[in-house]
Structure formats: C-alpha cells, structure tokens
Amino acid sequence: MVRHSVLKLLKIFSFTSILFINFSFVAAQKNDAPQLDMTVNRGVIKPISLAVPSFIKESGANSIISRELAKVISNNLDSTGLFRSIPQSAYVSMPLSFNTPVQFSDWSIINADVLVMGSVGLKPDGRLEVKFRLWDVSQQKEIGKGKQYFTNSESWRRISHKISDTIYTRVTGEGAYFDSRVVFVSETGPKDNRTKRLAIMDQDGANFRLLKHPPSLVIAPRFSPTTNKIIFTGYETGKPRVYLMDLSSEEITSLPELNGMSFAPRFSADGSQIVLSMTENGNTDIFINTLTTGVKRRLTTNSAIDTAPSFSPDGKSIVFESDRGGGQQLYIISTQGGDAKRISFGKGRYATPVWSPRGDLIAFTKIKEGKFHIGVMRVDGTKERLLTTSFLDEGPAWAPNGRVLMFFRETPGSAGAPSIYSIDISGRNLRKIKTSSFASDPNWSPILN
Amino acid sequence: MKNIGLVFFVILLLVGCENNKSFKNSLDKAQISESDIEYFQNLVGDTVLFTVDQSGLRPDAISILNAQVNWLKEKKFLPITIEGHADEQGTREYNLALGARRATAVREFLLAKGIEQDRISIVTYGKERPLRVCSNEECWSKNRRAVTVVGKKIVE
Incomplete structure (x- = not known):
C-alpha cells in the first residue's frame, strides 16, 4: 500500500487553504457584480491519521491524567475535521519510555x-511536568522540537489544549485556537418563560460554569481582548443596558454614560473602547465609548436602525447592519465617522x-425566503459564501x-x-457543542495567556 | 379581594369563550368595574399589533389606542410603560431596535393625544418575551406587539 507522507498531505491541505482561507485581496472590477449566494459543497479532504497514545506516566503522576491528556488532544484535533484519531485498541504497541x-513500523x-x-x-x-514530541511516521522524522510544560495539577486540560494548538499549527500552518473559552447565554425553562444566565x-x-448576576434578562456577552472581562446587555433597571463584568471577581460595573437603552456592545481589539447601539426617541444608532x-x-x-457593530482588528473601521436602504444590509464606516459604505448587495x-x-473576512447572519444562514464574505463584500x-x-x-x-441554532x-x-x-x-442546558449567543475568547 | 375574585371569574368565563363578543358579554355579566386595570387590559385593550418588520400604527391599533387615551385620561395618577416586542423571525439586536421603534410609535400617539410625557416609559424586549410559542404566522402576528402596562414606571 502506498503511504502518503504528512508533507504530501500538507500540500493538499495548503492547497485547500489557499482556496478557503488565503483570499487574495485583488479588488473586484467595478462592473463586476459581487459573487453571491454560493453555498459551499466541496469534496471531502482525507483527514490526517493521528495516533495519540496515553502519556507515559513518570514519577508519581496518576494514570487518569496520563490517559486524559491524550484523550483531550485527540478530541480537539478530531473536532477540526482535518485529523482522525486511530483508536488506541488498534495500536500494536504502546511507548514505554519518552526517550x-x-x-515507526x-x-x-x-x-x-x-x-x-x-x-x-x-x-x-x-506541579505537573508534561513533555511531548510530534513525529511524521512515514518520514520517520520529528516535526518541530519537543516541548515541556509545568503547571499545577488542576490545569492539566489547558496543557492538553496548548499541545493540541502546537500540533495543529505545525501540521496545518493555521493559527492556534484550542486554548480558549466561550462565553454564552445558558437558557432554561419553556419558550414563553425562559430564564437566561x-x-x-x-x-x-468542558468546565461549564454559570456566572453570578441579578436574575433579570441578559443578552449576548462578549470577551475583552485580554479575556479577563466580558461586556453584556442586562435588564436589571428594567431597560436594556450595557454592563461590564470582571471574570475573576464576577463583579459587575454599569456605565453611567450609557443611559437610556443601550445594547449590542463589542470591544475594540486593544480593549480601550466599546462600540454599541443606543436608542433615543425610537431611533437606534451606533456609538463608540472610551x-x-x-x-x-x-x-x-x-x-x-443601525445596530450590531463590530470593530476591524486594526481599530480603524466598524462593520454594522442598517435598514437605511429599506432592508437590513451590511455597511462599513470609519471609526472617525463620515459616510458608511454598503458592502452587501x-x-x-x-x-x-x-x-x-x-x-480578511466578515461573518454574518442572512435571512432569505424564511431561512436563516451563517455566511462569510470578504471585507469588500465579494465572495459571499453561505455555510449553513x-x-x-x-x-x-x-x-x-x-x-x-460558532453560532446558535434554534x-x-x-x-x-x-x-x-x-x-x-x-x-x-x-x-453541535454539548452543553448541559439550552445555549445561545456564543462569543469566543482570544487565545488565553 | 373582591376584585381578585372577579378576575378569577372572568378568567373562567374567558376560557369558555370562543370569540371577543361572547368574552365581552361575559365580562358585562361579571360586572367588572371600568376603573379596574383588568378592564383596561381586557376591554379597552392593552395590546396593539404590527405588520412584519413595520412600526407604523394600523387602523386596528389606532382605534385601540384612542380607547386607551380615553381611559388613561381618567386615570391621571397612573404611570405607564410601553413594551415593544418583535416576532422570532429576526436577529436579536435588530429586533431590540424594532421593538423600540414600535414602543416609540405608541408613545408618540399617546403624547399627541395629550397624555403627559412624564407618565410614559418605554422599553424594548425584541424577541425575548414571546406571548405565543408556535413558529408560524398565527403566533408571530400576536408577538409583533406593543403592550401598554398601566401602573409600571421604569426609573432611570
């Protein structure tokens, strides 16, 4: 049987990543109609076959952690769809020592x-000492250098995530994302009497936890870039208002300047500002708050209605939705103000x-003929693709x-x-992400420190 | 206590009623007082409905709001909060803004008819508080609403 080398698989992958990720920013000709309504339905990529034996147990470590470290790594990489773990029951031998x-046979x-x-x-x-090495089996070569981590024993999952990130970035060339968290709204109770937390x-x-806050309605939490704060909309006063929460103390701060009705907040990439919607006399506009x-x-x-604003990573622009043209469409405006440019058509x-x-891309919700879709487009509005x-x-x-x-499906x-x-x-x-209750409004943190 | 008993009686009657007319007849029989908040909710009508994605007041809404104005003018001491709602067919943020538009449309009407500004608060719930839970127009048409809640005031 002919064996693919990992490098050959990598070539296949990087070819597809040119197709899917590294969109070149060649400006569309002015007369070109933007490419619209393409639903992606491409062939299946052969996943990279992965063996993750239980970690070798050294001096005093317990065997549960040595198994679980490997299991979390397998689960992470399998969840990308780009890897497929071989079940441990198929292994013909188990490594006995790290060195x-x-x-390879x-x-x-x-x-x-x-x-x-x-x-x-x-x-x-x-402290736990965790070491790992990554091998290309057909080339019989190490991929990158081995790594060593020290941590308190409660944090072993994070080490699994960091190792997963290293494997993922070395093999695919993509950025890390496993060592991260998701803040969201947990929902319980019947549809006409939901409790939202x-x-x-x-x-x-893993590590699901409810955050402490007053029992009134809450909406759409978003991470700060330093991952130690969230900003969200709450109804504690009876009206929707924007609040900050410190995640370590779970202390909530209100922003007195955002009086009236305020909602849909998001941080800038440097964390110094938020962009949000405020409603005055029934009209909803976009504001930036330092x-x-x-x-x-x-x-x-x-x-x-101007709402749902989001900063560009360089902090120079805001993308938002507006029904100024009749229906809801996407617009980009400079953070210095001026005219907004429509990008969705x-x-x-x-x-x-x-x-x-x-x-490089803007993700959005699209409503068309009674169906909802999650899609992406380039920042100039071209190459729209509906994913769901x-x-x-x-x-x-x-x-x-x-x-x-991530998104939510109701x-x-x-x-x-x-x-x-x-x-x-x-x-x-x-x-589907397994959660112990109904769940909506996910927001993904940056990589943890 | 008497009022509470009456309300229960009305609810029992309501359960057995097929349409508005027999509901009103039942209420007449129950002899609910015109000054009761229950009278405002059920006979004047505390809820106006809207067309998909719209916040303009329809003729059926205007006739209800005229009746609300008449009742509210007799009850000068009562504050009111107008709650704006949307159906589930829109995105969360847009629906919050749409609910605010609907509540504002009702407020503007009441102000124009002489209800005092400092009596009126507004709030939007977007699609967060559906009245009906089916996923078709029968329920959606009831969820696109603005409700005038008597006796409720939101303090800033």
Missing part, C-alpha cells in the same frame, strides 16, 4: 501519519456582521484563528430551543 527511539502498520508522544510526571513541589466554558464544552474616560461619541445619525437581509480576527441553513441560525462568533465559527415550534454549533469556514464539519 527510547520510536518503533508499529505506527506505519496501523496507517498513522502523525504520532504524538507525551509523558507526565509529578514534581516534588506538586451568563455562562462560560472551555472551547470544547472606557477610561467614559466619553461616548456618536458614529451614525441615520433615522434607520444580495437578496434577503444581512445581520450581525463580525469582523474576523485575521481581518436552518429555521434559525444566528450570531456567528470567530475562533481566535479566524478559521472556525429549533422551531413550541418546544423550540437554541444550541451552539461550530463550523469550519470552508462550510465543512458542522458540530
């Missing part, structure tokens, strides 16, 4: 492309635009590497309820 030479016989070797030991001071979990659904000074500045003055309504952390379709798909959120989106009818899903921006690999 003995790898028996034992791994090539089970068609492993990549082998992850790790060890875990307990230091006298109570702010909640946080790891990117893979957190250190409490000074707010109006960005739009249109009598239409397709049939249907466009909403909830979110700028990719890489700056259902009764109600809404609110895309970017992974820190700009390669994966089922119809009296028992209808939301769940969080993720999808690759190629349109492949739609996955």
Whole structure:
C-alpha cells in the first residue's frame, strides 16, 4: 500500500487553504457584480491519521491524567475535521519510555501519519511536568522540537489544549485556537418563560460554569481582548443596558454614560473602547465609548436602525447592519465617522456582521425566503459564501484563528430551543457543542495567556 | 379581594369563550368595574399589533389606542410603560431596535393625544418575551406587539 507522507498531505491541505482561507485581496472590477449566494459543497479532504497514545506516566503522576491528556488532544484535533484519531485498541504497541527511539513500523502498520508522544510526571513541589514530541511516521522524522510544560495539577486540560494548538499549527500552518473559552447565554425553562444566565466554558464544552448576576434578562456577552472581562446587555433597571463584568471577581460595573437603552456592545481589539447601539426617541444608532474616560461619541445619525457593530482588528473601521436602504444590509464606516459604505448587495437581509480576527473576512447572519444562514464574505463584500441553513441560525462568533465559527441554532415550534454549533469556514464539519442546558449567543475568547 | 375574585371569574368565563363578543358579554355579566386595570387590559385593550418588520400604527391599533387615551385620561395618577416586542423571525439586536421603534410609535400617539410625557416609559424586549410559542404566522402576528402596562414606571 502506498503511504502518503504528512508533507504530501500538507500540500493538499495548503492547497485547500489557499482556496478557503488565503483570499487574495485583488479588488473586484467595478462592473463586476459581487459573487453571491454560493453555498459551499466541496469534496471531502482525507483527514490526517493521528495516533495519540496515553502519556507515559513518570514519577508519581496518576494514570487518569496520563490517559486524559491524550484523550483531550485527540478530541480537539478530531473536532477540526482535518485529523482522525486511530483508536488506541488498534495500536500494536504502546511507548514505554519518552526517550527510547520510536518503533515507526508499529505506527506505519496501523496507517498513522502523525504520532504524538507525551509523558507526565509529578514534581516534588506538586506541579505537573508534561513533555511531548510530534513525529511524521512515514518520514520517520520529528516535526518541530519537543516541548515541556509545568503547571499545577488542576490545569492539566489547558496543557492538553496548548499541545493540541502546537500540533495543529505545525501540521496545518493555521493559527492556534484550542486554548480558549466561550462565553454564552445558558437558557432554561419553556419558550414563553425562559430564564437566561451568563455562562462560560472551555472551547470544547468542558468546565461549564454559570456566572453570578441579578436574575433579570441578559443578552449576548462578549470577551475583552485580554479575556479577563466580558461586556453584556442586562435588564436589571428594567431597560436594556450595557454592563461590564470582571471574570475573576464576577463583579459587575454599569456605565453611567450609557443611559437610556443601550445594547449590542463589542470591544475594540486593544480593549480601550466599546462600540454599541443606543436608542433615543425610537431611533437606534451606533456609538463608540472610551472606557477610561467614559466619553461616548456618536458614529451614525441615520433615522434607520443601525445596530450590531463590530470593530476591524486594526481599530480603524466598524462593520454594522442598517435598514437605511429599506432592508437590513451590511455597511462599513470609519471609526472617525463620515459616510458608511454598503458592502452587501444580495437578496434577503444581512445581520450581525463580525469582523474576523485575521481581518480578511466578515461573518454574518442572512435571512432569505424564511431561512436563516451563517455566511462569510470578504471585507469588500465579494465572495459571499453561505455555510449553513436552518429555521434559525444566528450570531456567528470567530475562533481566535479566524478559521472556525460558532453560532446558535434554534429549533422551531413550541418546544423550540437554541444550541451552539461550530463550523469550519470552508462550510465543512458542522458540530453541535454539548452543553448541559439550552445555549445561545456564543462569543469566543482570544487565545488565553 | 373582591376584585381578585372577579378576575378569577372572568378568567373562567374567558376560557369558555370562543370569540371577543361572547368574552365581552361575559365580562358585562361579571360586572367588572371600568376603573379596574383588568378592564383596561381586557376591554379597552392593552395590546396593539404590527405588520412584519413595520412600526407604523394600523387602523386596528389606532382605534385601540384612542380607547386607551380615553381611559388613561381618567386615570391621571397612573404611570405607564410601553413594551415593544418583535416576532422570532429576526436577529436579536435588530429586533431590540424594532421593538423600540414600535414602543416609540405608541408613545408618540399617546403624547399627541395629550397624555403627559412624564407618565410614559418605554422599553424594548425584541424577541425575548414571546406571548405565543408556535413558529408560524398565527403566533408571530400576536408577538409583533406593543403592550401598554398601566401602573409600571421604569426609573432611570
């Protein structure tokens, strides 16, 4: 049987990533109609076959952690759709020591492309020492250099995520995203009497935790770029208002300058400002608020609904939705103000635009002929691609590497309820995130420090 | 206590009523007082409905609001809050803005008819508080609403 080398697989992958990710910014000719309504439906890529044996147990480490470290790594990489873990039951041997030479024939016989070797030991001071190396089985070569981590034993999952990120970036060339969290709204109760609570979990659904806040309605939490704060909309006063929460103390601060009705806040990439919507006399416009000074500045003055603003990563522009042209469409405006430029022109309504952390794409919700879609387009509005379709798909959120989106999908009818899903921006690999309650309004943190 | 008993009686009657007319007859029989908030809610009508994506007042809304004005003018001491709502067919943020437009349309009407500005608060719930839960026009048409809540005031 002919064996693919990982490098050959990498070539296939990087070819597809040119197709899907590295869009070149050749400006469309003015007369060209933007390409619209393309639903991605491409062939299946052969996943990279992965072996992750349980980590070798050294000096005092417990065997549960040595197994779980490997399991979390397998789950992370499998969840990308780009890797497929070989079940441990198929292995013909297990590594016994971290430093003995790898028996490559034992791994090539089970068609492993990549082998992850790790060890875990307990230091006298109570810290875990975790080491790992990554091997290309057919080339019999190490991919990158081995890494070593020290951590307290409660944080072993984060080490699994960091190792997963290293493997993912070395093999695919894409940015890291596993060592990250998701803040969202946990929902319980019947559709006409929902209780909504702010909640946080790891990117893979582990470590779910409700956050403390008054019992009134809460909406759409968003991370600060330093990941230690969130900003959200709450109804504690009876009206929708924007609040800050410090995640370590769970202390909530109101922003007195944002009186009246305010909602849809998001941080700038440097964390110094928020952009949001405020409603005055029934008219909703976009404002930028500087957190250190409490000074707010109006960005739009249109009598239409201007809402759902999102900063560009360079902080120079805002993408938002407006019905100034009749229906909801997407516009970009300079953070210094001036005229807004419309970027969406397709049939249907466009909403909830979110700028990719890489700056290249804008994700959005599209409503067309009674169906909801999550889609992406380039910042000039071209190359629109719809990734999903259902009764109600809404609110895309970017992974820190700009390669994966989360959103929520609500089922119809009296028992209808939301769940969080993720999808690759190629349109492949739609996955439901397991949560212990209904869940909506996901927002993905940057990579943790 | 008497009023509470009456309300229960009215609710029991309401359950058995097929349409508005027999509902009104039942209320007449229950002899609910015109000054009760229940009278405002059920006989004057505290809710006006809107067309998809619109915040303009339809003729059916205007006739209800005229009746609201008459009742509210007799009750000068009562504050009111107008709650604007949308159906589930829009995105969350847009629906918040749309609910605010609808509540504002009702407020503007009441102000124009002489209801005092400092009595009126408005709030939007967007699609967060559906009245009906089916996912078709029968429910959606009831959820696109503005409700005048008597006795409620939102303090800034």
